[in-house]
Amino acid sequence: MELTRYVSIGQYLPRDSVVHRLDPRTKIGVTTLLMVVIFVITDFTGYGLLAASLVGLFLLAQIPLGYAARGLRPILFLLLLTFVLNLFFSGLREGTPLVRLGPLVITSEALSRAAFISLRLVLLVVATSLFTYTTSPMALTDGMERLLRPFRRIGVPGHELAMMMSIALRFIPTLLEETERIMKAQMARGAEFQRGNLLRRARAMLPILVPLFVSAFRRADELALAMEARAYRGGEGRTRMKELAFAARDAVAWIVSVFATAVLLASRWLGLP
Amino acid sequence: MIEVRDVHHVYLRDSPLAAVALRGISLTIPDGERIGLIGPTGSGKSTLVQTLNALIRPTSGTVSVDGEDIFAPKADRRRVRQKVALLFQYAEQQLFEETVAKDVAFGPRNLGLPEDEIATRVHEALQSVGLDPDRFGPRSPFTLSGGEMRRVALAGVLAMSPKVLILDEPTAGLDPQGKAEFLQLILRLHAQRQLTVILINHSMDEIAQTTERVIVLDAGRVVMDGPTRQIFARAEELEHLHLGIPQTAQILHRLRARGLPVRTDLFTLEEARAEVLRVLRPA
Numbered sequence: 001m002e003l004t005r006y007v008s009i010g011q012y013l014p015r016d017s018v019v020h021r022l023d024p025r026t027k028i029g030v031t032t033l034l035m036v037v038i039f040v041i042t043d044f045t046g047y048g049l050l051a052a053s054l055v056g057l058f059l060l061a062q063i064p065l066g067y068a069a070r071g072l073r074p075i076l077f078l079l080l081l082t083f084v085l086n087l088f089f090s091g092l093r094e095g096t097p098l099v100r101l102g103p104l105v106i107t108s109e110a111l112s113r114a115a116f117i118s119l120r121l122v123l124l125v126v127a128t129s130l131f132t133y134t135t136s137p138m139a140l141t142d143g144m145e146r147l148l149r150p151f152r153r154i155g156v157p158g159h160e161l162a163m164m165m166s167i168a169l170r171f172i173p174t175l176l177e178e179t180e181r182i183m184k185a186q187m188a189r190g191a192e193f194q195r196g197n198l199l200r201r202a203r204a205m206l207p208i209l210v211p212l213f214v215s216a217f218r219r220a221d222e223l224a225l226a227m228e229a230r231a232y233r234g235g236e237g238r239t240r241m242k243e244l245a246f247a248a249r250d251a252v253a254w255i256v257s258v259f260a261t262a263v264l265l266a267s268r269w270l271g272l273p
Numbered sequence: 274m275i276e277v278r279d280v281h282h283v284y285l286r287d288s289p290l291a292a293v294a295l296r297g298i299s300l301t302i303p304d305g306e307r308i309g310l311i312g313p314t315g316s317g318k319s320t321l322v323q324t325l326n327a328l329i330r331p332t333s334g335t336v337s338v339d340g341e342d343i344f345a346p347k348a349d350r351r352r353v354r355q356k357v358a359l360l361f362q363y364a365e366q367q368l369f370e371e372t373v374a375k376d377v378a379f380g381p382r383n384l385g386l387p388e389d390e391i392a393t394r395v396h397e398a399l400q401s402v403g404l405d406p407d408r409f410g411p412r413s414p415f416t417l418s419g420g421e422m423r424r425v426a427l428a429g430v431l432a433m434s435p436k437v438l439i440l441d442e443p444t445a446g447l448d449p450q451g452k453a454e455f456l457q458l459i460l461r462l463h464a465q466r467q468l469t470v471i472l473i474n475h476s477m478d479e480i481a482q483t484t485e486r487v488i489v490l491d492a493g494r495v496v497m498d499g500p501t502r503q504i505f506a507r508a509e510e511l512e513h514l515h516l517g518i519p520q521t522a523q524i525l526h527r528l529r530a531r532g533l534p535v536r537t538d539l540f541t542l543e544e545a546r547a548e549v550l551r552v553l554r555p556a
């Protein structure tokens with residue numbers, strides 16, 4: 001019944017670490033570079049080095065490594081599927097055959113490719129989870145808003161987007177809690193949600209959905225009123241209590257990651273060692 | 274009778290947000306008692322009552338209703354929930370049907386009762402919460418006042434014909450008169466239907482006026498359990514838990530501290546008045 005246990009959006013883990021204190025714009029930038037790097041690397045040695053640096057970053061951020069693994073749980077099935085598909089159907093039929101299963105052949109090339117692609121997926125998820133573990137939703141939207149600011153001229157409503165996102169993030173736990181409470185209240189009146197065919201189950205959702213919508217609309221109304229009562233009128237001319245500011249640590253993070261990415265790209269395209 | 278044996282509960286176990294809510298609760302709740310469950314915020318009251326009708330499966334420990342372990346593999350959860358009804362805090366927010374009558378019928382319908390039985394139950398339940406079935410039955414619950422909606426929600430659980438009625442802060446957010454009426458209603462239901470009543474409440478006055486036994490929780494443990502008068506006589510311990518005592522008792526305690534030899538375990542205005550007069554005007 002504990003819905004919060006199964007849904008993990010914005011799994012921010014507050015810690016007092018240098019990674020947490022980095023400016024969110026830095027973290028968005030570095031994470032993007034990481035993505036690029038993950039796609040550019042084509043050998044296991046590269047991924048080994050990258051994995052080692054990710055482990056280092058997790059330690060630096062004081063996030064237990066178990067959490068890196070936990071982030072993989074939702075994509076376990078996808079991972080398995082990717083691995084199997086690449087193993088049998090990657091088209092690498094020439095090469096050293098390892099196993100023959102009727103018409104299916106596993107070559108050592110296909111095995112190494114399947115392992116490589118799965119590793120790529122794992123690294124992508126672990127890198128993004130490091131970002132979500134160390135960046136509070138508030139910091140994330142602040143960073144986004146700032147990054148979108150230059151695009152306002154061409155009509156991108158950065159402030160509004162960021163505001164909507166932070167409100168949505170803010171209300172996810174509330175809505176989950178409320179869903180749980182309403183479900184329990186209806187169960188106390190004998191409702192069951194796991195019984196019967198699809199149609200019956202869909203009908204059984206009604207006693208949850210109606211109260212949930214009623215309260216979501218009420219909350220939206222109240223929030224709008226509360227915002228207006230405090231004279232909210234969009235981002236125009238709005239100042240902030242905490243201005244985002246780059247610090248020395250951000251410079252270090254930028255320099256290290258830009259340099260590493262540049263070296264990697266150079267070696268890849270210029271054929272350097 | 275409900276028996277709770279060494280119940281522990283941890284929310285979000287195995288996660289960084291794990292919260293221990295119950296730490297070894299044992300209780301016996303005989304039929305027909307009126308029990309007040311009090312304790313500071315976060316002491317585990319709401320968690321405890323949800324284990325009594327199998328809405329929460331405790332991490333360890335057993336709960337049995339009328340001798341049957343409600344968490345046994347083949348236990349009939351629906352029957353447990355029919356016997357032990359729970360009215361959640363702000364219960365008016367659970368209403369969802371087009372009409373009041375249909376909403377009250379939701380519980381009995383889930384029990385699979387025949388239509389005529391459902392109709393009788395809806396009629397009786399609305400009547401017992403003081404809402405005229407003919408006038409309110411066909412109305413949309415969303416057109417009612419907050420207090421009326423809460424009564425409809427109460428009717429919704431009463432229509433299950435429970436033996437035990439658990440109320441989680443049933444008077445929160447009602448006006449003073451609404452509160453008094455709701456408590457009168459609970460007392461009347463207790464008398465008419467021989468219900469066991471478990472009342473969670475933050476107002477010590479309301480607890481004192483409606484219950485005969487008080488259980489005090491603190492940090493997931495039972496720290497006091499006894500007859501209402503005896504519990505409220507332990508003013509200092511309650512003070513320590515930031516719970517306080519009923520207002521009349523507070524006044525009597527102060528009078529006593531100033532040298533007036535009054536009894537301090539009286540919780541209604543009439544009793545307190547009579548006591549003060551008795552002491553001031555010796556025969």
Ligand SMILES: Nc1ncnc2c1ncn2[C@@H]1O[C@H](COP(=O)(O)OP(=O)(O)OP(=O)(O)O)[C@@H](O)[C@H]1O
Binds near residue numbers: 004292314317318320
């Ligand atoms: N769904 C939940 N997920 C995680 N923790 C919870 C959940 N519900 C309650 N808790 C935690 O369990 C503890 C006991 O909560 P509970 O709601 O039982 O307290 P309570 O005595 O009813 O408090 P109140 O008087 O505020 O209603 C608290 O520390 C609370 O934070």
Ligand SMILES: [Mg+2]
Binds near residue numbers: 319320441
């Ligand atoms: Mg509570």
